Amino acid sequence: MIRKRKIAIAGAGVAGMALAILAAKQGHEVTLFERGSMVSSMGAGVTLWPNAMFVMQQMELDEKLRHAGGVPDRMRQFDQHGVVQTEFDISAINSLCGFPSVTVLRRELMSLLASELESLGVKIQLNCSITAADVRPLGLQFDLVVGADGRMNSAVRQALYADKVTPCYHGFVNVIGVSRPEQNLANNTICDFRGPGQRFGIVPVNNGRCYWAGAWNTAVDRERPQEEWYKELHQRFRDWPDPVKKVLLSGDTASVDRIFVHDIDPLPFWHRGNILIIGDAAHASLPTSGQGACQALEDAWHLSLILKTEDEPETALQRFYQQRYLKTSAAQRVGRELAGKIFTESSAQPEPLLPATHISASELSRFWMQGLTSLA
Numbered sequence: 001m002i003r004k005r006k007i008a009i010a011g012a013g014v015a016g017m018a019l020a021i022l023a024a025k026q027g028h029e030v031t032l033f034e035r036g037s038m039v040s041s042m043g044a045g046v047t048l049w050p051n052a053m054f055v056m057q058q059m060e061l062d063e064k065l066r067h068a069g070g071v072p073d074r075m076r077q078f079d080q081h082g083v084v085q086t087e088f089d090i091s092a093i094n095s096l097c098g099f100p101s102v103t104v105l106r107r108e109l110m111s112l113l114a115s116e117l118e119s120l121g122v123k124i125q126l127n128c129s130i131t132a133a134d135v136r137p138l139g140l141q142f143d144l145v146v147g148a149d150g151r152m153n154s155a156v157r158q159a160l161y162a163d164k165v166t167p168c169y170h171g172f173v174n175v176i177g178v179s180r181p182e183q184n185l186a187n188n189t190i191c192d193f194r195g196p197g198q199r200f201g202i203v204p205v206n207n208g209r210c211y212w213a214g215a216w217n218t219a220v221d222r223e224r225p226q227e228e229w230y231k232e233l234h235q236r237f238r239d240w241p242d243p244v245k246k247v248l249l250s251g252d253t254a255s256v257d258r259i260f261v262h263d264i265d266p267l268p269f270w271h272r273g274n275i276l277i278i279g280d281a282a283h284a285s286l287p288t289s290g291q292g293a294c295q296a297l298e299d300a301w302h303l304s305l306i307l308k309t310e311d312e313p314e315t316a317l318q319r320f321y322q323q324r325y326l327k328t329s330a331a332q333r334v335g336r337e338l339a340g341k342i343f344t345e346s347s348a349q350p351e352p353l354l355p356a357t358h359i360s361a362s363e364l365s366r367f368w369m370q371g372l373t374s375l376a
Contacts, residue, residue, distance in 0.1 A: 002308050005143035006232060010130040010156055013037050014046075014293045015279025016148030017113040017124075018300035021059050024120040027306060031142070032122060035129035035149070039114050044107045044176040045203055045211030047072075047190070050097035050295035051368040052070060054096065055301045057099070064112055069104030070206045073188045080195030082241035086337055089361070090190075096365035101189070105204050105211060109293075135159035139275050146303075147277040148296075151264060151284030157277050160269070167262035170286060170336070172197075172343045176235045178212045178255040179247040191243055199342050200244050209345060211255075213248050213287070214257055216295055217343050220260045229258040261286060263336070266329045271317035283328035288342065289335030295328050298372070327370060 005028045007018045014033035020030045034040075048056065048065070056062040056302045061082045064365065073091040078084055094100050117124065117337045130138070139143045147156020152167055191225055222327045230253070237244050270282045280294035310316030343371045 002028075003311055005307065007031070007139070007144045007146065008033065008138050008142040009146045011035075011147065011154075011279075011281070012114075012124050013148055013150065013279065013296070014109070014113070015281075015299055016146070017110070017117060018055065018059065018297050019146060019278065020114050020122050020150065020301060021113065021120065022300055022304035023307065024122050025059075025119070026307065028307065029124065030122050032117070033125045033128040033130050035127070037127050039124065043179050044257070045205060046109060046211070046249070046293045047203060047290065048102045048104065048109075048281060049290065049294050049368055050094055050101060050365070051372060052297045053099040054097075054372050055297040055371070057300055059116070061112060061116060062099075065102055065104060065109070066100065068108045068206075069102040070204050071100050071102055071188075072190050072204060075190040075192065077192045077194065078241065080193055080198070080240055083288070083345040085194075093361045093365050093368075096361060097369050099363070103205050103211075105205055107210070111207035113359050130155050130158075135229035137274060139173065143274060144307075145275045147281045148279045151262060151280035151283055154277060155222060155280035156275065157281050160272050161267075161273060161278065165264055165267065167264050167291050169218050169260060169262050169337055170343070171219075171293060171325075172215050172339070173218045174213045174215045174259045174261055175229050176211065176257050176259065177247075177251045178209065178253075179250040179252065180209050181206075181246040182248045193240055193244055193344060195240075197343050198236065199359075200240060201242055202247055210247060212251075214342070215261075215262055220313055222260075225254070226258060230256050234350070239272055261311060261339075263332060266325070266332060270321050271314075273298075274313040274315050274317075276303075283324075283332060285328070285332040286335035286339050288338040289331045290305035290333040291335070294368075295331055298327070299324060302371070323371060327367075328338065330367070 006030050007023050007030050009020055009032045012032055020032045024030050056065050075088045077086045088102050135156050147154050157165055193204045200214045202210050202212045214237055265285045271275050278299040285292055302323055306316045306320050
């Protein structure tokens with residue numbers, strides 16, 4: 001029989017809401033704190049690979065997600081002139097994994113998770129900013145305090161580490177957005193265009209919609225107006241192949257954002273006592289890993305399993321770290337390796353589009369599904 005716990009979660013992102021859903025379904029009393037005035041939809045869209053869809057199935061949300069999103073069956077990488085460099089059969093790896101890959105707008109993923117929380121009677125405490133000084137007192141009020149409060153300014157991570165963990169900037173910006181081109185793009189193909197030190201990716205969703213990201217090397221400049229970044233995006237990619245031109249011409253300006261891309265180094269621990277960090281707060285990876293949201297969902301599922309069997313917090317959280325550290329560190333490493341190859345001006349040879357180098361579908365499927373189906 002599961003011992004019911006009082007659980008505080010800081011951060012209503014993918015990791016925080018997924019954990020809240022899984023914990024609430026087990027009967028735990030969950031309090032979810034969010035510093036913003038609404039659930040954030042930062043990021044244009046997300047690809048949930050089979051490992052993430054496995055977790056969505058455990059939450060009984062996989063069918064709703066497939067209805068909200070798209071199901072691509074291939075990925076193609078092009079040079080900046082539109083010449084195909086590599087192609088990967090997504091449907092083959094889905095078959096090996098036993099789960100689909102689904103692309104979805106981030107706002108729709110977050111809305112789906114928030115709706116499920118509401119149906120479970122879990123209210124998100126908005127405008128409730130948890131500081132590092134709040135964390136220890138929360139640890140006395142709750143059986144478990146979980147920081148799912150992001151890569152850049154995690155208060156719970158700050159409470160765990162005497163020396164501040166500084167996110168690492170990797171020298172490139174992502175300008176992201178959502179489009180619905182008048183002429184539909186191939187609705188089953190993820191396209192990745194690359195030139196020296198630049199990249200433009202287009203991910204189809206459904207109903208003619210897609211999300212995209214244009215990236216290039218630059219210094220951090222938070223004072224520069226958003227519209228200036230959007231203008232530079234158009235200038236840099238205006239002569240690129242037609243699919244890039246089409247999404248730029250049809251971009252929803254309200255969806256456009258610029259993100260200076262950071263990750264964090266692998267950390268030697270994620271918990272102390274009954275206080276824990278998960279998701280990007282614990283192991284933020286670069287978007288080139290393709291695994292940020294996927295590993296956040298895996299965290300939530302693994303932790304929910306451990307809560308079923310372990311009573312003593314220190315033992316439970318140490319076990320969680322041991323289960324998750326190698327896989328999340330691998331995702332971080334692969335993201336850095338691929339980003340280094342894309343955003344190095346001297347890079348001459350195109351790399352495969354997938355978040356891995358020279359890896360077969362069977363090897364990638366084993367990595368993605370590692371530690372999941374055997375425990376279901």
